[in-house]
Amino acid sequence: xxxxxxxxxxxxxxxxxxxxxxxxxxxxxxxxxxxxxxxxxxxxxxxxxxxxxxxxxxxxxxxxxxxxxxxxxxxxxxxxxxxxxxxxxxxxxxxxxxxxxxxxxxxxxxxxxxxxxxxxxxxxxxxxxxxxxxxxxxxxxxxxxxxxxxxxxxxxxxxxxxxxxxxxxxxxxxxxxxxxxxxxxxxxxxxxxxxxxxxxxxxxxxxxxxxxxxxxxxxxxxxxxxxxxxxxxxxxxxxxxxxxxxxxxxxxxxxxxxxxxxxxxxxxxxxxxxxxxxxxxxxxxxxxxxxxxxxxxxxxxxxxxxxxxxxxxxxxxxxxxxxxxxxxxxxxxxxxxxxxxxxxxxxxxxxxxxxxxxxxxxxxxxxxxxxxxxxxxxxxxxxxxxxxxxxxxxxxxxxxxxxxxxxxxxxxxxxxxxxxxxxxxxxxxxxxxxxxxxxxxxxxxxxxxxxxxxxxxxxxxxxxxxxxxxxxxxxxxxxxxxxxxxxxxxxxxxxxxxxxxxxxxxxxxxxxxxxxxxxxxxxxxxxxxxxxxxxxxxxxxxxxxxxxxxxxxxxxxxxxxxxxxxxxxxxxxxxxxxxxxxxxxxxxxxxxxxxxxxxxxxxxxxxxxxxxxxxxxxxxxxxxxxxxxxxxxxxxxxxxxxxxxxxxxxxxxxxxxxxxxxxxxxxxxxxxxxxxxxxxxxxxxxxxxxxxxxxxxxxxxxxxxxxxxxxxxxxxxxxxxxxxxxxxxxxxxxxxxxxxxxxxxxxxxxxxxxxxxxxxxxxxxxxxxxxxxxxxxxxxxxxxxxxxxxxxxxxxxxxxxxxxxxxxxxxxxxxxxxxxxxxxxxxxxxxxxxxxxxxxxxxxxxxxxxxxxxxxxxxxxxxxxxxxxxxxxxxxx
DNA sequence: CGATCCCGCCACATT
DNA sequence: AATGTGGCGGGATCG
Numbered sequence: 001x002x003x004x005x006x007x008x009x010x011x012x013x014x015x016x017x018x019x020x021x022x023x024x025x026x027x028x029x030x031x032x033x034x035x036x037x038x039x040x041x042x043x044x045x046x047x048x049x050x051x052x053x054x055x056x057x058x059x060x061x062x063x064x065x066x067x068x069x070x071x072x073x074x075x076x077x078x079x080x081x082x083x084x085x086x087x088x089x090x091x092x093x094x095x096x097x098x099x100x101x102x103x104x105x106x107x108x109x110x111x112x113x114x115x116x117x118x119x120x121x122x123x124x125x126x127x128x129x130x131x132x133x134x135x136x137x138x139x140x141x142x143x144x145x146x147x148x149x150x151x152x153x154x155x156x157x158x159x160x161x162x163x164x165x166x167x168x169x170x171x172x173x174x175x176x177x178x179x180x181x182x183x184x185x186x187x188x189x190x191x192x193x194x195x196x197x198x199x200x201x202x203x204x205x206x207x208x209x210x211x212x213x214x215x216x217x218x219x220x221x222x223x224x225x226x227x228x229x230x231x232x233x234x235x236x237x238x239x240x241x242x243x244x245x246x247x248x249x250x251x252x253x254x255x256x257x258x259x260x261x262x263x264x265x266x267x268x269x270x271x272x273x274x275x276x277x278x279x280x281x282x283x284x285x286x287x288x289x290x291x292x293x294x295x296x297x298x299x300x301x302x303x304x305x306x307x308x309x310x311x312x313x314x315x316x317x318x319x320x321x322x323x324x325x326x327x328x329x330x331x332x333x334x335x336x337x338x339x340x341x342x343x344x345x346x347x348x349x350x351x352x353x354x355x356x357x358x359x360x361x362x363x364x365x366x367x368x369x370x371x372x373x374x375x376x377x378x379x380x381x382x383x384x385x386x387x388x389x390x391x392x393x394x395x396x397x398x399x400x401x402x403x404x405x406x407x408x409x410x411x412x413x414x415x416x417x418x419x420x421x422x423x424x425x426x427x428x429x430x431x432x433x434x435x436x437x438x439x440x441x442x443x444x445x446x447x448x449x450x451x452x453x454x455x456x457x458x459x460x461x462x463x464x465x466x467x468x469x470x471x472x473x474x475x476x477x478x479x480x481x482x483x484x485x486x487x488x489x490x491x492x493x494x495x496x497x498x499x500x501x502x503x504x505x506x507x508x509x510x511x512x513x514x515x516x517x518x519x520x521x522x523x524x525x526x527x528x529x530x531x532x533x534x535x536x537x538x539x540x541x542x543x544x545x546x547x548x549x550x551x552x553x554x555x556x557x558x559x560x561x562x563x564x565x566x567x568x569x570x571x572x573x574x575x576x577x578x579x580x581x582x583x584x585x586x587x588x589x590x591x592x593x594x595x596x597x598x599x600x601x602x603x604x605x606x607x608x609x610x611x612x613x614x615x616x617x618x619x620x621x622x623x624x625x626x627x628x629x630x631x632x633x634x635x636x637x638x639x640x641x642x643x644x645x646x647x648x649x650x651x652x653x654x655x656x657x658x659x660x661x662x663x664x665x666x667x668x669x670x671x672x673x674x675x676x677x678x679x680x681x682x683x684x685x686x687x688x689x690x691x692x693x694x695x696x697x698x699x700x701x702x703x704x705x706x707x708x709x710x711x712x713x714x715x716x717x718x719x720x721x722x723x724x725x726x727x728x729x730x731x732x733x734x735x736x737x738x739x740x741x742x743x744x745x746x747x748x749x750x751x752x753x754x755x756x757x758x759x760x761x762x763x764x765x766x767x768x769x770x771x772x773x774x775x776x777x778x779x780x781x782x783x784x785x786x787x788x789x790x791x792x793x794x795x796x797x798x799x800x801x802x803x804x805x806x807x808x809x810x811x812x813x814x815x816x817x818x819x820x821x822x823x824x825x826x827x828x829x830x831x832x833x834x835x836x837x838x839x840x841x842x843x844x845x846x847x848x849x850x851x852x853x854x855x856x857x858x859x860x861x862x863x864x865x866x867x868x869x870x871x872x873x874x875x876x877x
Numbered sequence: 878c879g880a881t882c883c884c885g886c887c888a889c890a891t892t
Numbered sequence: 893a894a895t896g897t898g899g900c901g902g903g904a905t906c907g
Binding site: 111114115116151153154173275299300303304307328 | 879882883884885891
């Protein structure tokens with residue numbers, strides 16, 4: 001028996017200790033004092049070995065004799081063999097032979113071999129980076145620990161860090177669910193945003209002045225701390241913990257610390273963070289003069305985290321030679337592209353949060369709350385499906401089932417759309433109501449939306465919209481279009497009243513009096529670097545992104561329906577479909593979401609809305625799509641990219657990105673579509689994300705709403721009134737009645753629209769000529785809706801890219817339309833503000849406050865963006 | 878000798 | 893009470 005155990009336990013170690021064993025061998029009950037004994041006993045010789053004291057004990061107990069090398073070998077080997085990982089250690093051990101004592105010692109695993117980093121690599125090697133939905137694996141801590149030959153404690157260290165990045169989530173006691181890196185980008189983006197809020201200034205500070213750092217740092221910290229009280233971040237971080245255990249215990253501090261640590265990298269311009277700075281920043285206590293011991297402990301933890309992050313390929317060890325000398329530091333070599341605060345890209349990303357599993361609980365911890373209650377990780381997300389964290393834990397397989405449900409929901413694009421709209425409206429309202437709202441405007445907003453949870457929670461009845469169908473008809477799109485629209489039709493809400501925009505029941509459109517000009521706002525998705533080249537891929541990717549996005553949004557917001565997180569399966573399929581679907585993309589003129597969106601995201605309803613639009617528009621540019629898609633699809637590749645660049649250059653990520661496609665940085669963007677382009681007579685402006693305020697439109701609720709696009713029908717288009725479709729995927733549940741409509745209507749008051757022409761806004765992309773639902777299957781998530789829409793386009797457009805197929809055209813056109821030259825054609829009439837924004841670099845557009853920080857980078861990006869746009873224009877034909 | 882960080886005690890949380 | 897989690901820091905190794 002002893003042997004048996006022993007073997008299992010610590011095959012490796014024993015070897016080392018040979019001598020020790022002898023000494024140890026107490027004969028007595030080895031078991032008894034497993035660990036301690038060693039010490040107690042303490043063989044005269046210090047024993048190197050150790051990990052599993054118990055094992056040791058056992059072994060020793062077994063008797064020195066017993067344990068001949070042979071046995072050892074036997075025992076060990078088998079074990080080792082079994083393990084995938086790790087051969088190195090085992091090998092060594094194996095190697096050992098009789099004579100070996102010496103050898104053992106020689107070979108005995110060095111400390112390095114037992115390092116957390118190595119262990120983590122082994123751990124990671126066991127799971128696919130991008131598991132298919134179906135592949136998601138459940139991780140049993142005990143099992144893994146035994147397989148890897150380490151104590152469970154070590155596994156916790158790894159898992160906690162992984163969990164902080166949402167690569168895994170705790171499913172139940174002793175069990176974790178492996179999600180892989182699908183959501184990694186999003187998670188990072190979220191962290192980046194959160195980080196900017198919390199640490200942006202601080203980091204800047206540090207990076208610039210090191211000297212006075214101490215002093216200032218202290219002040220800084222104080223400020224932060226005080227802020228933190230309010231602070232969203234902390235909350236979020238804390239929230240995590242809070243959920244179950246509550247604040248009382250800091251638990252999960254490692255997790256929080258990990259997130260914060262990552263934030264520092266993401267916020268850092270240089271992408272390099274020294275341990276000491278990190279430790280200082282991470283020591284929350286106000287005590288400026290933190291005790292040395294505390295500092296030391298923090299650093300130890302950081303090493304633990306750094307080891308895991310290094311294994312993940314997110315950071316690497318480097319040395320920074322500062323004035324004072326050389327200091328250990330870590331450099332971020334992971335993806336960096338997500339647009340910074342400047343853009344709000346976030347929106348998009350959050351929305352996407354594709355991972356099924358992840359989504360639920362995980363994905364956006366940040367959202368949480370300003371106040372604090374929210375928690376992210378585990379519980380929050382789940383809410384949708386499940387009650388709470390508590391529940392979660394219990395549930396082992398939760399993730400899966402939910403997905404399915406979700407998918408089903410997703411299917412009805414119509415509903416989604418309508419819901420989306422409603423949600424959006426609701427969200428907005430909530431947001432506005434929220435005191436915090438202000439924050440919303442800022443990019444930062446993402447963090448907490450107070451209302452979210454509530455929002456989500458409440459299921460809204462679909463019924464909300466009165467059927468306006470009858471009313472609408474005139475407005476309705478041409479048959480072809482309408483046909484397409486149909487599926488979405490479900491919910492249409494209509495608000496014709498008062499001339500407000502109307503939603504058609506079947507079709508997700510709003511009618512407006514047409515005006516010559518419209519502003520569209522949306523946030524772009526992330527940038528897609530790679531993408532373009534492979535149209536197909538890009539498209540697909542985009543599709544995925546879309547698909548993914550919605551779900552995420554949904555999840556958060558509407559716990560109920562959306563919640564189902566999972567859909568792990570969905571994701572991939574979605575990807576597949578994506579190809580077909582591009583659609584969503586085409587629409588996206590605008591890329592980024594409005595600020596709101598981010599927040600909205602956090603809020604359930606809102607998130608969806610925002611997300612939708614974004615995607616839809618964002619999608620438009622293949623590139624953009626590519627970016628995300630890339631993430632989704634080829635995260636690895638992306639990483640590679642980033643990595644490649646990174647290595648040498650300080651800020652590789654940023655730099656390279658711009659070059660490829662501006663996308664990455666998506667500052668708020670506006671696209672101006674020339675009338676000529678296809679929309680004769682109509683001018684379009686899209687604002688990617690800017691805060692509404694920033695844009696002239698701000699006033700218009702639309703932006704805030706997150707409505708994806710507006711299209712004004714040109715005369716030619718008369719027949720086709722509308723156009724916008726946000727994709728809404730959200731399965732969310734029902735919207736509050738009227739909320740949507742109301743919001744919409746409100747929002748829409750557009751100054752310019754005097755014209756009689758009706759405009760439609762569709763939640764779903766109307767444009768797509770065809771199909772509707774097909775995609776649904778694919779997309780499990782909310783995204784579906786978007787997908788639905790887009791797919792058609794995408795497809796049609798896809799090859800062409802922007803070309804507009806039938807209905808789609810508009811949108812497509814728009815994209816292409818942009819003039820190459822920056823010269824805005826018509827916009828003038830439009831609000832000056834808009835113009836400015838448009839012309840300016842994207843960065844400028846953003847919320848003033850928010851943007852401050854960004855400045856430099858943004859500019860660059862912006863310019864690139866413009867270029868890109870231009871290019872696109874040219875291509876159209 | 879400073880940088881790393883393994884190891885495992887032990888407190889707190891969850892069952 | 894048993895077991896799961898994970899904070900924490902002594903002290904061993906590494907470079």
